[in-house]
Amino acid sequence: MSSYNFKVNVSCVIKKDSDFLLIKRADDEEVFPGHWGVPGGTVEPTDPTLEDALIRECMEEVGVEILNVQPISNDINDKGDRGALYIVFKADYKRGELQALDGTAEAKWLGIDEIRSLNLTPKTLEMIEACL
Known part of the structure; x- marks a missing residue:
């Protein structure tokens, strides 16, 4: 019998006024090194809910607290x-x-025009534009 590995990942488009929080992945990251994206990560067995996992990931990656959490996709x-x-x-x-x-190599609040000029992870721009 073969094994099947399945993970649940959460990510978050965080807005502050008219800016969005983006992170630049470290150059030694295995997936999309040096690319910009939004905070997130794998749901851990100790996370009571998906929202708790998201809150934990935001604190671990960028040190910020969030509110008004809503799923978008x-x-x-x-x-x-x-x-x-x-x-x-x-x-x-x-x-x-x-x-x-x-x-995380960098974390910045950026406007949509700045974001469009960055080397982004796949679907990052689509996720952000869904929140405009």
Whole structure:
């Protein structure tokens, strides 16, 4: 019997006034090194809910708290022996000093025009534009 590895990942488009929070992935990251995207990560077995996982990931990656969390999209990626469910949320910035933490090279509040000029991870622009 073969094993099947399935993960659930959450990510968040965080808005503060008219800007969005983007992170630049570290150059040594395995997936999309040096690309810009939104905070997020894998749901852990200890996370009571998807929202709790998202709140934890935002604190771990950029040190900010969020509120008004709402799901905006989901997608399944199946690669035969492994798969993932990606759930994207939008939220408002609540508080916290923006920091680049946990595999994050940079973290910035950026306007949509600046975002469009960056080297983005796939679907990042689509996620942000869904929140305009």
